[in-house]
Amino acid sequence: MKNLLHVAVLSLFLMGCGDDDLYKTSIPILEEGVLGVQILDTDGVEVDGARISIFDDNNVFVTSAFTDSIGERSFELQEGVYTIKVAAQGYIPSPVQGGIAIPVQINGGEATDRSIPLTFDPNAANTTYIQGNANIRGNLVVISDDANAYSTFTDSNGNYYLYNIPAGSNYKLTSYHTGYETDLLDVSLSVDTPILDKNINARQSSALPELTGSVTFLATKNGTVDITVTLPETGDVIPGAVTYTSGTYTMNDLPKGQFKVWATYNNDGYVMDPDWIAKNGGEDSALGLVVNSSNLTKNFSVTGAVELVSPTNSLDEVTPKVISTTTPTFEWKAYSSAQDYAVEVTDIDGNLVWGGVEWSGDEAAPIATPKHGSIGSVTSIKYNFDNNPETPSLEDGQLYKWSVTAINTGNTAISTSENQVGIIKVELPQ
Template sequence: MHALRVLTIATLSFATAALAGCGDDEPRNENKSCSVQAQTGCESGQVCEEVEGAEPACFAPVSFKGIVTNALDDKPIQGARIVARDANDAAVSPVAISAADGTYTLAVPARRDSAGKPVAAKLTLRADASGYQTFPLAPRIALPIDVDTAAGSPPVVQTAATDIALVPLPNASGLGSIAGTVVADAGLDLVPAGALVIAGGSTGIVDFKGNFVVFNVPANASVDVQAYAAGLQITPKTVAVEAGKQTENVELRISSAATADVSGKLSIVNGNGNSVTSVVLALEDTFVENAARGEVPKGLRVGNVTGDFVFNDVPDGKYVVLAAFENDGLVRDPDTSIGGTQIVHIEVAGQNITLAEGFKVTGSLATVSPGKDAIEEVTGTPTFVWADDSSEDMYELRVFDAFGVLVWEDLAVPSVSGSKDVTVQYGGEALTPGMIYQFRATSMKDGVPISQTEDLRGVFVAR
């Protein structure tokens, strides 16, 4: 069941910048001042937490406990790095390292109410390990873990949501890793926690203390190490990477605040009653062209978009602009014969950018099964079901694995009538047990695509 439980976690904003957190029903050392930022002033085994309407106080920390396993064989993974993030993908915890049996314990921040109880908030987890694909990575999404559900003394959250299954890379030979820190130049009060570090196409996350590790970097005498987060201009560095070894003590410096704006507009046509969407900037070096997805750095998302949008404080770099990427009943119009439907690539170099052409967004084909709202387990030969598009004359169906590799397609699915659901049985080679897959359906009219299922739905795990 671990592969299913991987998709635990999504996000809600969490205001505290605490190092760890949550605890007993009653605060400790109330009369003694403590520092949330520096984590000083508390007895051993306690942490300083923010308190609603009062000064910070000391508590027993809240922890997430779980296990990290191989999605294909359910075996434990040792040495995985797990970090908690808030709604803006900022890291709010130190890193937990999974033990030989795959288990981990991660202290997380927990703002308290006046009675000392954790305030409701949701955090997400990110996990990285040598030889494994990062979690979460589209189309696998992270679902929320509720901090205020912690129980016991000290308080712990340990549910299916805290177990993580990682998909092994097809070939992990010839790979090394890079470890280092991100620090700000003198006089700059800028925090790097949550920045996305990329090297050789692989990524890592900067934790609450400014540390990072990027696993699975192809060995090369010259590898560029770069970090991205809204508001931060981080100077890249070039290092050598050897297979099977870790390049240590790589220091990336925040040289200034990023100030560039990227603006544009979109129009929602035939949105099936949906009139609000989001736009993201994905790093071009992480973009998978055939699956149209990539990793989005901290802060490079604009929500509640109905027309005009603007990204503020975008750091220098190459990005892919993705509209309606998240689940909201809308998709980027797939009809490439009209304007506003192309995937847009941009390069920011300190300048403001206004996109020349607006995006056209339309209502999506409704996914029925598998993976309507969350990842589903599928045994044997799966059957794909989606709602009919009354305007179509046929459909195209594609199935991708977790790495964005096309594993099967049927480009001539006949239309249906009477507003029935469309049902197609998988006809490719046997699926790999434990592997994550996604199906995508596209409705066609006179040889032109007119709508499709959403970018992050239709996800399933084979059994």
């Protein structure tokens, strides 16, 4: 990524400043920062026309744009935490469908660069794309068949673009947004004939149901957490379906569909209690939500998160912690009642790199076992300490995320670390 963005932001500070202003100790902090994104293929060639979508720290769509002829695009964003998703015809999306993108911190008056690689899709010759208009900005558009679902969000003009869809004749196309109703459309896709004008009639409605509920804080002090409704097939947040609560909550005008409701995605010191999820029939039962025409209730139990020590970004920002080794030692604080821990490392696309939890037993009472083997009550282990021959080495210049799951004597997962901590970047000495 070129450094022109940094020069541009610095110019904002210097414009309008007299000579004496350069020596003042008080520099105004801008509310907006600049995010520069460059998209390259695996050969290092710039990807022209890739669609970059930006999401906030609740995974809510913010904005989108296409890369230029040198594979770049910049965004002016309010100070905060964001994630980046990229899609282009002929390439595997980043992150992969259902994957978790590593967050990026935007600071007011500063420029931040991200270079994101795209891998050629080996099945590209058997895929096509569909685009059209869905009436409103930020509308979640989904095309699905019995096996797969593909999603995107509309831009400021209500336009949508869905790439790399396998040819088929049994697709359903629809959209989701609070306050709006949309019909299911039948769609047939052919490799030879991309669909360029399939419009979706999202209609505003005042007769949609509401969701109410409460949050119980287990073995921890009360606080404020976010409540978010998502589409389980893709992991996308339903636009408008996010709220915050320290006890009870109400969410109005939900669209019809089958969803999942999550609590406390943000770095707030809390996570959903894994044991509560297990005792309520597993994730599908505890978090599942079918919206028709009736009002609904969904309650949650949350608990304190496992606290990471090193290496990790801080709780209040997601700037990656730079490490100078490919075999880092992970350290965290002991968690009450934990008798074992499972450490997991994922890459920038959310793909598992090492460790994690092996789940067994039935859904109502799942058994959690560390994939890297039991480590007991120790609170520090080295990457790939189990010498798994299938574990890849961490790569210089790459971003990763690590997390911890706490497990009790009954092999029940009782807590995890926060969603947006444990972000690291490998930078080896030159």
